[in-house]
Amino acid sequence: xxSKMTISELxxxxxxxxxxxxxxxxxxxxxxxxxxxxxxxxxxxxxxxxSEELGxxxxxxxxxxxxxxxDFNPSxxxxx
Numbered sequence: 001x002x003s004k005m006t007i008s009e010l011x012x013x014x015x016x017x018x019x020x021x022x023x024x025x026x027x028x029x030x031x032x033x034x035x036x037x038x039x040x041x042x043x044x045x046x047x048x049x050x051s052e053e054l055g056x057x058x059x060x061x062x063x064x065x066x067x068x069x070x071d072f073n074p075s076x077x078x079x080x
Contacts, residue, residue, distance in 0.1 A: 006048045011035040037062060 059065045
């Protein structure tokens with residue numbers, strides 16, 4: 001049994017939570033457009049489940065952002 005949720009199911013849950021939190025309709029539409037681009041990209045690759053690899057490929061293709069080659073420190077105050 002595969003318990004992984006599809007991208008569409010994840011998106012539906014995220015949007016439902018944003019509605020529950022009373023995000024504005026404009027904000028919901030912005031998220032919806034972004035997620036539709038992600039779903040279209042995943043469909044073009046015949047992928048139904050989200051993965052880090054898919055997310056990175058999406059960012060690189062649509063935003064020219066390569067997560068694997070960035071110098072990002074999410075917690076600059078944490079000791080190394």
